[in-house]
Amino acid sequence: GAGxxxxxxxxxxxxxxxxxLRCDPISGHVSLFWYQQALGQGPEFLTYFQNEAQxxxxxxxxxxxxxxxxxxxxxxxxxxxxxxxxxxxxxCASSKQRDHSYNEQFFGPGTRLTVL
Amino acid sequence: SQxxxxxxxxxxxxxxxNATMNCSYKTSINNLQWYRQNSGRGLVHLILIRSNExxxxxxxxxxxxxxxxxxxxxxxxxSRAADTASYFCATGSSYNQGGKLIFGQxxxxxxxx
Numbered sequence: 673g674a675g676x677x678x679x680x681x682x683x684x685x686x687x688x689x690x691x692x693l694r695c696d697p698i699s700g701h702v703s704l705f706w707y708q709q710a711l712g713q714g715p716e717f718l719t720y721f722q723n724e725a726q727x728x729x730x731x732x733x734x735x736x737x738x739x740x741x742x743x744x745x746x747x748x749x750x751x752x753x754x755x756x757x758x759x760x761x762x763x764c765a766s767s768k769q770r771d772h773s774y775n776e777q778f779f780g781p782g783t784r785l786t787v788l
Numbered sequence: 789s790q791x792x793x794x795x796x797x798x799x800x801x802x803x804x805x806n807a808t809m810n811c812s813y814k815t816s817i818n819n820l821q822w823y824r825q826n827s828g829r830g831l832v833h834l835i836l837i838r839s840n841e842x843x844x845x846x847x848x849x850x851x852x853x854x855x856x857x858x859x860x861x862x863x864x865x866x867s868r869a870a871d872t873a874s875y876f877c878a879t880g881s882s883y884n885q886g887g888k889l890i891f892g893q894x895x896x897x898x899x900x901x
Contacts, residue, residue, distance in 0.1 A: 676830070705888060714876050714891030715831070728888065763830065767887065775880075775887050776821070779831040 676780035697766030794892040809895040811877030
């Protein structure tokens with residue numbers, strides 16, 4: 673497909689369980705972003721990759737959150753020892769250029785994570 | 789943390805009416821973008837306005853930007869039921885490495901047929 677895809681679309685985890693969320697950006701897009709969206713709120717920035725380099729992880733809420741993009745395309749957001757407050761929609765976005773704040777970002781449909 | 793606030797939080801209008809949403813932000817920016825989010829779907833980019841622009845049009849959309857007041861508005865003319873969605877403003881800044889966006893809390897628009 674031509675857009676950003678994410679999997680799984682829905683994930684239910686028991687508290688304490690580890691989860692891994694996948695993002696397939698648009699082919700050739702250099703920049704990749706992860707955002708967290710709580711119910712009724714706007715998305716909040718988590719982390720940013722330029723190719724395989726993670727250049728900004730200032731938004732990750734704790735050291736339980738880890739993201740990687742080893743080959744500069746697919747990215748995985750991992751959450752260890754999930755807590756109820758981690759319940760949210762996790763959005764991935766990609767953009768064409770690097771380090772350029774005029775870029776439109778293309779968003780995936782998100783993964784809705786529910787931690788019981 | 790969110791960049792700013794959107795006003796109103798919710799708006800209900802009849803089809804054919806115009807809808808105006810406002811966004812305020814806190815820090816200096818070099819662009820402001822508007823996104824739409826339908827229930828259960830991802831965010832879709834609508835329009836981008838640069839900090840040196842005051843007004844921009846795209847189809848039925850009109851965006852204004854007032855950097856002195858740190859505010860923007862989105863006008864949707866001749867609304868349709870399909871415009872029902874949440875609308876978010878998002879700011880980009882040269883201070884935000886890579887162009888990360890800071891989003892507002894959104895306006896939930898309901899257009900009744």
